[in-house]
Amino acid sequence: MTFTSFQFILLFLPACYLGFLLVHRLLGWNGVYAYLALASLVFYAMFAPVLAAILTVSVLFNYVMGTAIRLRRQQKKPAGALAFVAIAANLVALGYFKYTNFFIDIANSLAGTGITHLDIIVPIGVSFFTFTQIGFLIEALNGQVQRVGLHKYALFATFFPCVTAGPLLLQRDIFGQMEERKDRAFNSVALSVGLTMFGIGLFKKVILADSIAPYANLAFDGVALGAAIAPVEAWIGSLAYSLQLYFDFSGYSDMAVGLGFMFGIRLPLNFNSPFKATSISDFWRRWHMTMTRFFTTYLFTPMAMNNSRSALQNGHSSSRKWLQASALPIFYTFVMAGIWHGAGYTFVIYGLIHGLALAIDNGWKHFRMPTIGAPLGWTLTMAVVVSGLVMFRAPSVDVATIMLSSMWGITTLTGAGFGSDLVLIDVATATALIVVLGAVVLLAPNSQQILRGTWISSDPQPEEAVFRENPVRWMPNAAWAVVAAVIMVIGFTSLGGDTSFLYYSF
Numbered sequence: 001m002t003f004t005s006f007q008f009i010l011l012f013l014p015a016c017y018l019g020f021l022l023v024h025r026l027l028g029w030n031g032v033y034a035y036l037a038l039a040s041l042v043f044y045a046m047f048a049p050v051l052a053a054i055l056t057v058s059v060l061f062n063y064v065m066g067t068a069i070r071l072r073r074q075q076k077k078p079a080g081a082l083a084f085v086a087i088a089a090n091l092v093a094l095g096y097f098k099y100t101n102f103f104i105d106i107a108n109s110l111a112g113t114g115i116t117h118l119d120i121i122v123p124i125g126v127s128f129f130t131f132t133q134i135g136f137l138i139e140a141l142n143g144q145v146q147r148v149g150l151h152k153y154a155l156f157a158t159f160f161p162c163v164t165a166g167p168l169l170l171q172r173d174i175f176g177q178m179e180e181r182k183d184r185a186f187n188s189v190a191l192s193v194g195l196t197m198f199g200i201g202l203f204k205k206v207i208l209a210d211s212i213a214p215y216a217n218l219a220f221d222g223v224a225l226g227a228a229i230a231p232v233e234a235w236i237g238s239l240a241y242s243l244q245l246y247f248d249f250s251g252y253s254d255m256a257v258g259l260g261f262m263f264g265i266r267l268p269l270n271f272n273s274p275f276k277a278t279s280i281s282d283f284w285r286r287w288h289m290t291m292t293r294f295f296t297t298y299l300f301t302p303m304a305m306n307n308s309r310s311a312l313q314n315g316h317s318s319s320r321k322w323l324q325a326s327a328l329p330i331f332y333t334f335v336m337a338g339i340w341h342g343a344g345y346t347f348v349i350y351g352l353i354h355g356l357a358l359a360i361d362n363g364w365k366h367f368r369m370p371t372i373g374a375p376l377g378w379t380l381t382m383a384v385v386v387s388g389l390v391m392f393r394a395p396s397v398d399v400a401t402i403m404l405s406s407m408w409g410i411t412t413l414t415g416a417g418f419g420s421d422l423v424l425i426d427v428a429t430a431t432a433l434i435v436v437l438g439a440v441v442l443l444a445p446n447s448q449q450i451l452r453g454t455w456i457s458s459d460p461q462p463e464e465a466v467f468r469e470n471p472v473r474w475m476p477n478a479a480w481a482v483v484a485a486v487i488m489v490i491g492f493t494s495l496g497g498d499t500s501f502l503y504y505s506f
Contacts, residue, residue: 001046002500003198003255004205009492012043013259020263024185029264030151032185033178036263037154044124044163051123055158058093062086062133063153069140070147083141087134094130097122102343124504125164127340131294132169133157138298139171152178161259165252165503167270167290173458177266189476190261193454196474196484197258200447202491204251205501208437209244210494215430216241216393222423223399229423234406236430237423241393242386243437246275248502249288254447257456266458268293269448275441278377280357280384295337303329322366330362331355341506346391346400353388445470 001008016039023035045052065086072079095103101117108115123129136156139145148156148171156174157163219237223229229237253270260267274287284292308325316324331352338351372380387404394400405411448457451474455461474480 001043002504003252003259004202004495004501006495007046009495012046016043017262021185029178029181029185030149032264033149033155034151036160036265037151037158040155040158040160040163043160044158047124048121050121054123055129055163058090058129058133059154059157061089062137062157063150065089066133066136066140066145066153069137070145073141073143079141083137086137090130090134090137094126096120097126099343125166127506128166128168129157129163131340135169135294135298136171145171146175148175155265159260159265161256161263162267165249165256165501165506166288167253167256167268168294169268169290170294173268174265177264177458181264183264185264187264189454190264192476192481192484193451193456193474194258194260194262195488196480197261197447197451197456198255199258199484199488199491200450201251201254201256201258203487204247204254206491206494208440209247209251212240212247212433212437213244215425215433216244218425219403219423220393220395220399222421223402224395225421227421227423229402229406231406231409232427233423233425234403236425236427236434238386238390238403238407239434239438240430242275242389243434243441245389245393245502246441247437250446252501252503257447261456266456268459269457271446272448273441273446275382275385276378277381278374280354280361280381283381283385284354284358291337291340295333295340299336300329300333303332322363326362326366327359330359334358341392345397346394349397349400350388350391353384353391357384445472450474 001012003009019035019039020032023031027035041052041056044055065082069079069082069086072082097120100120104115104117107113136145136153152175156169156171159169159174162169216237219229219233220241250271257267257269268290270289270291272286272289274283277283277286304325307329308321311321311324332355334355335348335351338347338349338354341347341350387407390403390407391397391400394403449470450472452461453473453475
């Protein structure tokens with residue numbers, strides 16, 4: 001059951017919201033938190049009951065371990081040992097579900113063995129709910145977690161708007177909102193704003209993302225089947241996928257935040273017009289923002305600080321200190337981020353591409369090289385992003401290599417060499433659609449800018465000056481109600497076929 005299914009929109013969401021109001025009236029907010037945690041498990045069980053069982057075991061294990069760590073925090077060695085065991089258990093479980101068959105492939109290629117893949121059911125969103133709970137364990141060890149009830153923790157770890165594809169939560173995003181609430185469950189503004197955000201996300205997904213998807217599929221699937229591809233078709237396929245993923249992930253992020261707001265929970269933003277970025281570091285401050293925050297907080301920063309201290313103690317030169325304390329941690333962090341997305345060499349290389357680009361960008365600033373200006377910065381950034389997404393989308397390194405070789409003029413016509421088939425795309429129609437969607441990406445305000453009058457996120461609200469150039473602003477009036485209704489109706493009536501979100505795979 002996805003957000004874009006009739007089952008979710010017509011049955012689960014209305015029933016869940018009515019239950020939310022009823023439980024609040026009878027049991028207050030504490031009852032609501034327990035109810036929403038249970039509803040989230042029901043939502044997750046609709047994919048497969050066994051997946052809900054796995055999620056439940058994960059929640060109970062991490063709650064018990066997190067509580068034990070918190071209670072023993074003053075005893076550093078016992079608390080540290082508990083945290084190590086708990087985090088290791090989470091990573092082992094994640095490795096089993098998501099990476100076992102990749103490890104088998106590596107063993108087969110290195111040792112020449114013939115081990116067959118295991119038939120493993122991969123829980124949807126396993127990387128998200130695993131890392132959410134790892135963050136909780138780390139913050140419990142650091143003394144950042146106060147006593148929290150199981151019902152609140154379960155909601156934090158399973159909340160249905162974000163359990164399958166983010167945003168990736170930290171405990172401070174959620175638990176502070178749950179303390180001593182006196183507000184009513186029903187809030188007409190929260191309901192209307194949340195539904196508007198949900199409708200915008202639905203429109204992005206089923207109208208914009210799904211409309212460009214066939215052109216990406218034609219290119220990548222054609223090459224995977226052995227067809228050759230010309231540069232124009234290769235660029236159309238790569239740009240089409242970039243836009244598909246952009247609107248698919250942006251749409252999901254909007255829907256998640258909107259749903260959370262409807263149910264009285266503000267979630268962090270995960271998307272902030274990343275294709276407007278003029279540097280690769282700016283891109284990662286805007287794209288998958290909560291994942292970037294997690295890896296920066298728990299991987300890059302500790303490694304950079306440790307390496308910086310080591311460089312200072314050893315009296316290294318400025319260049320070597322930068323390499324040790326900045327470049328290597330950046331590179332390592334984004335290789336890990338690439339692997340986090342999926343099991344395969346393509347994801348490793350995707351991380352390598354972005355890690356290298358970010359290290360170069362950081363070095364350019366560190367050594368005070370000449371500024372290159374926003375237009376050139378945007379062009380170089382998008383060249384890296386689009387090329388990286390080719391690797392991200394391709395089913396194999398070979399397919400990605402063929403696509404990139406054609407795109408960048410290494411060959412004028414390239415393919416796997418099976419027969420004389422050629423990838424054929426309606427270039428005129430595809431180009432027109434890419435131009436239209438590209439204009440939306442670069443010129444239109446994003447959802448949080450439109451809805452800034454009622455701030456919907458757990459993130460701090462930017463100053464109004466940030467939005468000064470955006471005249472489009474949602475207001476609680478009849479005109480905006482009509483606009484929101486039209487957007488929702490267009491999205492709803494366009495549902496059908498496979499409308500799964502791309503990030504369900506990660």
